[in-house]
Amino acid sequence: MYDVVVVGGGPAGATAAMDLAKAGRRVVMIDRAGRIKPCGGAIPPRLIRDFDIPDDQLIAKVDTARMISPTGRKVDIPIENGFVGMVDRKDFDPYLRDRAELAGAERRTGTFTGIERDADGTHVLYRDKSTGTTERLTTRLVIGADGARSRVAADSVPGGDTIPYVIAYHEIIAAPPKNEVYDPMRCDVVYDGRISPDFYGWVFPHGSSCSVGMGTGVDGVDLKQATADLRAASGLTDCETLRREGAPIPLKPLDRWDNGSDVVLAGDAAGVVAPSSGEGIYYAMFGGRVAAIAAAACLSTGKASDLALARRMFMKDHKMVFRVLGSMQNAYYRSDARRERFVSLCHDEDVQRLTFEAYMNKELVRARPMAHLKIGLKNIAHLTGLVRETFV
Structure with missing residues (x-):
């Protein structure tokens, strides 16, 4: 009997597995070997600091x-x-998986095939890569960190099969x-x-x-x-x-990240990629961390409602950032004329300062009130076409 089976060994799954293992929970991580996600690979200082990423990575x-x-x-x-x-994700993801294993998480290499439930508990099924046989792991909880087309989400979480x-x-x-x-x-x-x-x-x-x-x-x-x-x-x-x-x-976080019973989602499976920027590594790792916190709380209290902590904690820190970035994408990515105006807006030093401080620290920063007012007025001017541009 495992406390938690983590399905997926990317940044979200590996972080959740490491945190749970460090907390003394019996956890196993299932991952498909060899898959490398396309990714620009940018990580901000807050990620490096919060998740103890060494310089050699x-x-x-x-x-x-x-x-x-x-x-x-x-x-x-x-x-x-x-x-x-x-x-580079071909090196970074294995590093995170190795770190989870060093913390005490078990590892299995294979492909998730489904979840069964009976009087004996919850059972995660996966096809073992080395033997080709279907294996069965009995667990109290499951963390689904298996990507944007998450089979765990589709099988267990309402709305998990409709993520854009x-x-x-x-x-x-x-x-x-x-x-x-x-x-x-x-x-x-x-x-x-x-x-x-x-x-x-x-x-x-x-x-x-x-x-x-x-x-x-x-x-x-x-x-x-x-x-x-x-x-x-x-x-x-x-x-x-x-x-x-x-x-x-x-493209957007799911409305629900858990099934109210034995499954909670993390990372791309929960939809946590920032609009406009497409940044996902930091949010995946933070999502893995709050999924681990929610799972640990559920295991301690026996209350399945504690699984909802993952989404609440994530949104408490990042809901406004996602809302602002989503509005930016909806406003400026519609046409080349608007993209031109967006790049023109980026000339503004206050925009640059706020944008990069928010990116580096993962929170909306407070600037001088007049700077916010100026940015708002410039934004309106660019969107309405009051600022003249030359197009070729």
């Missing part, structure tokens, strides 16, 4: 973000008094030396409908390699061609392609 430290508009307008935003760390998502695709390439268009200390974010009609493209340095990709929820977009176009525009066509990866990315 950072393959690059970025000090500038460049916003690029549909007409080629470029706005460079310096990251003052710090940096954004970059990780975009498809992300990227190519990891051998990075060139610094040149006129590529800088290993700069992340490029490309807002251009020719690359993505409803999201954005990215060029994120990974030290000796680089992640080049895009995301979209629009059917019929050729992701590989869009990425090829982005590579061409970024002067990266001739760089060696090391690997290609694609996966769904959720």
Whole structure:
């Protein structure tokens, strides 16, 4: 009898498994080996601090973000008094799983196939990768951290089978030396409908390699061609392609993260990817942590209602950030004309300061009241077209 079976060994699942094992709970983590999620790999200082990420996991430290508009307008935003760390998920995720195991979590390699319930308890079924046989684990609770198309969520949580998502695709390439268009200390974010009609493209340095990709929820977009176009525009066509990866990315948090009985969700399975930015690693790990807290509370009290703590704790810290970012995406990602205005708005120093302080610290920061008023007025002016732009 396990206390918790964690389904999924990405940042959310590995964090939940580690925290529960450290708390003395008997926990087992099931993960499919070899899967690498497409991801730009940016992690902010708060993640590094809160989750004790060692410096040797950072393959690059970025000090500038460049916003690029549909007409080629470029706005460079310096990251003052710090940096954004970059990780490669092919190395970072195994590190997190190894750390959970060192903390005392058991590991199984296989594919989740279902949950059965009877008088003896809850049983998680999975197909063992090495033997091909179906194995059965008896547990008191299940944490579903198995991604945007979570089978745990679909099987057990109301609404878990209807989560909206975009498809992300990227190519990891051998990075060139610094040149006129590529800088290993700069992340490029490309807002251009020719690359993505409803999201954005990215060029994120990974030290000796680089992640080049895009995301979209629009059917019929050729992701590989869009990425090829982005590579061409970024002067990266001739760089060696090391690997290609694609996966769904959720668009909004689910209304419920638990089934009121024995299952709670975490990470992409719960839909916790930030709107507008698409950032997911920090929110996945925080989601794994609060899922572990909720599970531990349920195990201690015997109250299944404690599983709802996970969503309440997450939203207490991040609901407003998600709401603001969602409004930004809805307002500015509709057309190239609006994307142009969004990049123009990023020229404003107050916007830059608030945006990056919020990103680095994962909370909406308070600025001077007049700065907020100025940002609000500029936002209205850009959305209504009062600010004149030149389009080509």
